[in-house]
Amino acid sequence: MRTTVIPPRRLEFEVTPPGDKSIAHRSLILNAAAVGPATVTNFPRGGDTLATLACIRALGLRVTDRREPDEFTATLTFEPHGIGGLNEPERVLDVRNSGTTMRFLLGLLAGAPMTAVLTGDRSLRGRPMGRVAEPLAQMGAEIFGRAGGTLAPLTVRGGNLHGFEYTMPVASAQVKSALLLAGLSARGPTILEEPSPSRDHTERMLRAMGVSVNGEGGRVRLDPGAPPKAIDVRVPADISGAAPWLVAGAIHPNARITVRRVGVNPTRTGIIDILLEMGARLDVGETEEGPDEPIADITVESSDLKAVEIGGSIIPRLIDELPLLALAATQAAGTTVIRDAQELRVKESDRIAATVGQLSRLGARLEERPDGMLVFGRQQLQGATVRSGGDHRLALTLGVAGVLARGTTHIDGAEAVDVSYPGFWKALEQAGGAIRPT
Numbered sequence: 001m002r003t004t005v006i007p008p009r010r011l012e013f014e015v016t017p018p019g020d021k022s023i024a025h026r027s028l029i030l031n032a033a034a035v036g037p038a039t040v041t042n043f044p045r046g047g048d049t050l051a052t053l054a055c056i057r058a059l060g061l062r063v064t065d066r067r068e069p070d071e072f073t074a075t076l077t078f079e080p081h082g083i084g085g086l087n088e089p090e091r092v093l094d095v096r097n098s099g100t101t102m103r104f105l106l107g108l109l110a111g112a113p114m115t116a117v118l119t120g121d122r123s124l125r126g127r128p129m130g131r132v133a134e135p136l137a138q139m140g141a142e143i144f145g146r147a148g149g150t151l152a153p154l155t156v157r158g159g160n161l162h163g164f165e166y167t168m169p170v171a172s173a174q175v176k177s178a179l180l181l182a183g184l185s186a187r188g189p190t191i192l193e194e195p196s197p198s199r200d201h202t203e204r205m206l207r208a209m210g211v212s213v214n215g216e217g218g219r220v221r222l223d224p225g226a227p228p229k230a231i232d233v234r235v236p237a238d239i240s241g242a243a244p245w246l247v248a249g250a251i252h253p254n255a256r257i258t259v260r261r262v263g264v265n266p267t268r269t270g271i272i273d274i275l276l277e278m279g280a281r282l283d284v285g286e287t288e289e290g291p292d293e294p295i296a297d298i299t300v301e302s303s304d305l306k307a308v309e310i311g312g313s314i315i316p317r318l319i320d321e322l323p324l325l326a327l328a329a330t331q332a333a334g335t336t337v338i339r340d341a342q343e344l345r346v347k348e349s350d351r352i353a354a355t356v357g358q359l360s361r362l363g364a365r366l367e368e369r370p371d372g373m374l375v376f377g378r379q380q381l382q383g384a385t386v387r388s389g390g391d392h393r394l395a396l397t398l399g400v401a402g403v404l405a406r407g408t409t410h411i412d413g414a415e416a417v418d419v420s421y422p423g424f425w426k427a428l429e430q431a432g433g434a435i436r437p438t
């Protein structure tokens with residue numbers, strides 16, 4: 001599908017992005033390992049989270065999915081009976097485009113006495129799974145697949161795990177979470193060390209379920225005990241879904257946007273820190289400390305941005321927002337350096353190549369580096385035809401670029417936004433920015 005974006009003269013609105021995708025996956029998969037009734041509200045019905053829902057159902061959990069009037073949100077109710085209560089799936093589990101679903105399910109099923117086969121779409125089948133399969137095998141799981149068990153389709157035969165101490169080669173919340181899930185049904189503690197701290201939604205949720213999970217600053221220890229107690233989750237709005245609006249507001253010359261009820265867990269707010277460092281007129285309202293995740297409104301206005309260096313331990317705190325930050329940098333005074341971000345090459349697409357390639361088509365000047373890019377600032381973007389390449393974060397970034405570019409921007413593969421933000425084009429249109437021809 002092609003969407004056409006025409007830049008609006010003014011951007012002034014309030015918006016609530018969909019529920020946080022990371023937290024939504026966890027609300028289903030962590031609860032599936034727990035016991036008792038659970039209700040999940042503000043569950044986002046995006047492609048990735050619906051893939052998780054379908055897989056969890058295929059494992060025998062009956063989940064009621066009541067859609068809210070906006071059609072993109074649901075309330076889920078279910079009553080899991082722990083890992084032992086899951087059924088061996090009679091068909092292949094299809095995680096579609098969702099790396100989080102794949103890696104989390106491998107961790108969950110590593111502890112279950114059954115055999116399951118998992119696969120996904122073309123992008124997913126090219127993504128590295130050895131980073132999860134290898135440590136799970138060290139814990140005692142059997143995992144087979146292409147390329148020595150490192151690429152999907154993968155078969156996992158679980159059960160009989162032992163805890164271990166493991167130094168993760170990359171900072172990855174997906175890997176950490178998969179190993180913590182396996183640790184729930186292992187004998188002895190699981191102790192993980194990562195190069196820099198990644199998002200901690202899993203640790204927070206497991207603690208709320210009564211699991212002993214301790215540590216901070218990149219070291220975490222889980223001691224298995226009684227089965228986790230299922231919990232109710234109210235999913236906050238996704239900061240990664242807020243990010244397109246934060247960048248649009250900062251770079252559009254005539255804008256004021258408020259993004260409502262955004263999850264502002266400090267392990268996710270790297271984009272706020274960087275936009276502030278770039279000089280953005282951005283205000284984080286009073287933070288509501290929920291039972292497990294903090295929430296705030298964020299307001300941003302047209303800003304005079306300056307270049308910054310983005311690298312080191314902040315990278316895991318903004319990894320999914322780097323294409324949007326690169327776009328912001330095209331409007332900043334000076335040259336922005338993004339480094340230590342080689343993980344971008346193994347996301348839903350090679351996001352370094354895709355960001356540099358597509359923003360260049362709009363007249364931006366960027367230079368690709370093995371672990372990031374240079375972005376030369378103060379470039380007037382010109383409308384052109386660009387492609388998402390099936391990557392939702394690219395589609396969102398190109399949509400925001402269209403809001404700023406002179407003339408008309410055509411985005412091919414615009415439907416990719418449905419993976420994490422199904423209402424995005426509609427929201428942009430309501431903001432005055434997009435039309436969608438056939």
Ligand code: S3P
Pocket residue numbers: 021022023025100171172173174175177198199319320343
């Ligand atoms: C996620 C972790 C990150 C992120 C992904 C979601 C999660 O991946 O890029 O969109 O929910 O744990 P990695 O853990 O591979 O860095």
